[in-house]
Amino acid sequence: MIVVASSNGRIGIEAATQILRQGGTAVDAVEAGIRLVEANPEDNTVGFNGYPNILGEVELDASMMNGRTLESGAVGALKGYLHAITLARQVMERLPHVLLVGDGASRFAAEMGHPPQPEMMLPETRAVWRNRLQPELSDAEVAQIAERTDLARWVELATDPERAKGTVNFIAQDKAGNICTGVSTSGWAWKYPGRLGDSPIIGAGNYADNRYGAAACTGMGEMAIRASTAHSLVFYMKMGLSLAEASERAMTDLRDLDGRFISVMNLVAIDKDGNHAGYSSVDGRSYIYQTPDMPECEELPRTVVPIPPRWG
Numbered sequence: 001m002i003v004v005a006s007s008n009g010r011i012g013i014e015a016a017t018q019i020l021r022q023g024g025t026a027v028d029a030v031e032a033g034i035r036l037v038e039a040n041p042e043d044n045t046v047g048f049n050g051y052p053n054i055l056g057e058v059e060l061d062a063s064m065m066n067g068r069t070l071e072s073g074a075v076g077a078l079k080g081y082l083h084a085i086t087l088a089r090q091v092m093e094r095l096p097h098v099l100l101v102g103d104g105a106s107r108f109a110a111e112m113g114h115p116p117q118p119e120m121m122l123p124e125t126r127a128v129w130r131n132r133l134q135p136e137l138s139d140a141e142v143a144q145i146a147e148r149t150d151l152a153r154w155v156e157l158a159t160d161p162e163r164a165k166g167t168v169n170f171i172a173q174d175k176a177g178n179i180c181t182g183v184s185t186s187g188w189a190w191k192y193p194g195r196l197g198d199s200p201i202i203g204a205g206n207y208a209d210n211r212y213g214a215a216a217c218t219g220m221g222e223m224a225i226r227a228s229t230a231h232s233l234v235f236y237m238k239m240g241l242s243l244a245e246a247s248e249r250a251m252t253d254l255r256d257l258d259g260r261f262i263s264v265m266n267l268v269a270i271d272k273d274g275n276h277a278g279y280s281s282v283d284g285r286s287y288i289y290q291t292p293d294m295p296e297c298e299e300l301p302r303t304v305v306p307i308p309p310r311w312g
């Protein structure tokens, strides 16, 4: 039994581990851990108080995958509701679908009885968004930003690829050996409205298969989509590679991407025996894990596979 998470999952990892200690399922553990991160206003990359899109609207992406059945659920560009991970789980368990986006996701949240959250940001976070658009846009122009027909240009200006991203990853393996992965994010700050990252894309930011292991990503989601990173890592284990070999291989796939918009990528993974790993393309990144016999989580450095950044 184990819970592995990105380091910003610290606030939720004890709750997740406690569920495993009490004999609960990996699915329940992952959902409980991520809900605490989504509710944490100090995390500007997940759930409440996440950085908004270019229009100043918080849009959430999340997914969950059950490694026993390969059932999956995801929501993308969800507005006005906080617990995207619970909604992703409900897509997985209540609908014959895998991915709901935008208005359809909000509609389903209302149907499932989620409380609406009309204000998803604190005023200081709104001010960060506003300041990011200065000095290019005046107050009057910001007030009219939803009417603009040149948003693509402003997205490029406002984006800071090194600082404006983040996501939470949770992977749990329960007493029965079942694995579940969950990913939740407010995505890339100042993104184009409707942009989905890797977090709601099964196989890109999230994949779990009890028979081999699981993986989840944070970082430049477009890269994980292009390389099918989470699925590739699990697939490499299926082909007989060890956890370390599969992780290195998934990172080198990302490094070998050609073209533009190459930035930071990170992943966490476990194999079917509960061995864990964390990788990053840059120094100084860590991940956490906790087993039921540990009173608190341990933080470990991620192994670095450098990926030279390229932008624009």
Ligand code: ASP
Residues within 6 Å of the ligand: 164, 165, 166, 167, 185, 186, 187, 188, 196, 197, 198, 199, 205, 217, 218, 219, 220, 221, 222
């Ligand atoms: N992967 C997320 C996304 O692209 C952001 C991140 O983890 O930094 O939306």
